Amino acid sequence: MTPTTNLFVSLFSLSLLQVIQTLQSTTPTTLDWTALNKTLGGRLYTARPFASPCFPDFDGLSVPRIEANCEVIEDNYFNATFRSTQFGSFMTTQWESCMSTDSQCTLDSSDPSDFLAWTDLPCDQGSVAPYYIDVQNYTDVQIALNFSSNTGVPLSIKNSGHDYFGRSSMVGSLALWVMILRHINVYSQLSFNASFVPDGGSESYPAMTIGAGVPWADAYAFADSNNVTIVGGYAETVGASGGWVMGGGHSVLSPVLGLGIDRVLEFKLVTPDGEYRTANAYTNPDLFWALRGGGGGTFGVVLESTSVVEPGAMTLQVASLSFDPTSETGIQFIQLLTENSLQWAQQGWGGHFTINGLILVNPLLTLEEAQSSMQNATEFIQSQNGTVTIETLPSWYEFYVKYVISYQSTVGLEATLASRLIPSSLFETEDGRNTFVQAIADMPAAAQDILTITAVAPFLFNATANSTSATPAWRDSVWHVSFLFYREFLSLRKTKSLLSRPQIIIPKPLISIAPDSGAYMNEANVYEPNYEQAFWGENYPQLLAIKEKYDPSGLLGCWRCVGWTGVNDTRSQCYLPLN
Numbered sequence: 001m002t003p004t005t006n007l008f009v010s011l012f013s014l015s016l017l018q019v020i021q022t023l024q025s026t027t028p029t030t031l032d033w034t035a036l037n038k039t040l041g042g043r044l045y046t047a048r049p050f051a052s053p054c055f056p057d058f059d060g061l062s063v064p065r066i067e068a069n070c071e072v073i074e075d076n077y078f079n080a081t082f083r084s085t086q087f088g089s090f091m092t093t094q095w096e097s098c099m100s101t102d103s104q105c106t107l108d109s110s111d112p113s114d115f116l117a118w119t120d121l122p123c124d125q126g127s128v129a130p131y132y133i134d135v136q137n138y139t140d141v142q143i144a145l146n147f148s149s150n151t152g153v154p155l156s157i158k159n160s161g162h163d164y165f166g167r168s169s170m171v172g173s174l175a176l177w178v179m180i181l182r183h184i185n186v187y188s189q190l191s192f193n194a195s196f197v198p199d200g201g202s203e204s205y206p207a208m209t210i211g212a213g214v215p216w217a218d219a220y221a222f223a224d225s226n227n228v229t230i231v232g233g234y235a236e237t238v239g240a241s242g243g244w245v246m247g248g249g250h251s252v253l254s255p256v257l258g259l260g261i262d263r264v265l266e267f268k269l270v271t272p273d274g275e276y277r278t279a280n281a282y283t284n285p286d287l288f289w290a291l292r293g294g295g296g297g298t299f300g301v302v303l304e305s306t307s308v309v310e311p312g313a314m315t316l317q318v319a320s321l322s323f324d325p326t327s328e329t330g331i332q333f334i335q336l337l338t339e340n341s342l343q344w345a346q347q348g349w350g351g352h353f354t355i356n357g358l359i360l361v362n363p364l365l366t367l368e369e370a371q372s373s374m375q376n377a378t379e380f381i382q383s384q385n386g387t388v389t390i391e392t393l394p395s396w397y398e399f400y401v402k403y404v405i406s407y408q409s410t411v412g413l414e415a416t417l418a419s420r421l422i423p424s425s426l427f428e429t430e431d432g433r434n435t436f437v438q439a440i441a442d443m444p445a446a447a448q449d450i451l452t453i454t455a456v457a458p459f460l461f462n463a464t465a466n467s468t469s470a471t472p473a474w475r476d477s478v479w480h481v482s483f484l485f486y487r488e489f490l491s492l493r494k495t496k497s498l499l500s501r502p503q504i505i506i507p508k509p510l511i512s513i514a515p516d517s518g519a520y521m522n523e524a525n526v527y528e529p530n531y532e533q534a535f536w537g538e539n540y541p542q543l544l545a546i547k548e549k550y551d552p553s554g555l556l557g558c559w560r561c562v563g564w565t566g567v568n569d570t571r572s573q574c575y576l577p578l579n
Helices: 016-023 030-039 067-075 080-084 138-151 180-184 216-225 243-247 285-291 327-347 367-373 375-383 396-404 430-441 445-449 472-476 492-505 507-513 531-550
Strands: 044-046 131-134 155-158 174-177 190-196 205-211 264-270 276-280 301-308 316-322 350-354 357-362 387-393 414-423 451-455 477-487
Touching (some): 030 044, 030 138, 138 155, 138 264, 190 216, 205 216, 216 396, 243 301, 264 285, 276 285, 316 367, 316 375, 327 357, 327 367, 327 375, 327 430, 327 451, 327 477, 367 387, 375 387, 414 507, 430 507, 445 451, 472 477, 472 531
Parallel strands (some): 131 174
Antiparallel strands (some): 044 131, 190 205, 205 301, 264 276, 316 387, 414 477
């Protein structure tokens, strides 16, 4: 096995002592795990945190450092694509730790090769699942569900590890790793059907079917090769059929084409009762509704999704503007954005704004119309000696390659998000606009610097009322405002302070000016106040009833998912108590 291959090994290549140590506090015997491995055809694996080969101890025992593997880890510590191929790795590294016990196994994010940084930091299992199954088909999931039901070992579901809530990481769990499906043969997990008919239906749609292990980078390349456009996420490594779509799934194309939950036509999944099901508008429609916004890791293990696509490459007008702001001109730019936001939403613009610029796309306007639409922003940026590009690109994929790949969030650090959906009513009056700008101006400069405003709400999309289960606040919002905090290499005890900051900064100014709005569950505060209302609004009681129908024993569960039983749930023991 070379250093660049998967850094984890089969359960039965370990010594018996190592197996027993890895079992930790789980109740199954070694014979139980052996039988499970045999049933799975040898695809039960043990795992340790991503950086464990770099440490001279593990869970209190001396172990040899694996120098070759450690060098690979150091070189790829901030590489999202590499991290997605390693089971013990997560994009935000606090989910490789057990924060409540100060247990961790991470490197110095300022210099991963700094050996001295490890001296006082022992490496522990943290919240990384000690076992995972290399999922290759639905029977693997059924076997895992049966094992969990019989033994009480909790289940976790992991794709690429791009999960700000840490729901794909769970202490002491048996994990289902669906990302491995991609590595079998990514294109066997992708198909295009110009006349897809959902099971039980009669109407056909141009659609792409995407397996659970496929990230958006591969899905976009496949769509482009078939001359179609699919609505998806920004980050290359996000799983196209995972929590992105089940949590809502926003895109810079969403203002015109809708959210991911508006585009999906069908899911194939295994529900907690062990049944392999199809869920669409005709077959198991209640489950289909729940999956369209209720969140991942809750109602079942999705193995593929099929979504409607737009025929053709889709010509886009692109506006890319940037400048070097001062504290004064940065707020002036936010004021300009706020004054133009409603008009831009009505014209179909989607994209990202920060205090120093914007990147927007529009599939509805001509180049001349786009230039006219952006005139106020262009004049302001030019007055600040900034850079302005307004151009036509022939396809989404061209835009993705030119602008999106270089606009990826940093990985390999502890990070936490906080966000809020801002309704259109706020932008309809001068008082409302000024209230928003003042809320940003009153924030510390450090918070302003990490502000991201996204125009990703389905403002022009004509959705059928109550057809999806995410918060209805999406349907009347113009902006999704978020703050992404990163933590440098500090004791995990400092993480509590970090995670507390969004509670201080976000709820007071933004919840107060949009008290009846909500939050995007995939990019919300881990400790979101009144999360049931914020994530699902009036839909939560129905979601809970569907959860209890398909999972009466609570076999699947995760932090603040539908049906979450609270902080005393043993599956939540590694989250920090902030009270």
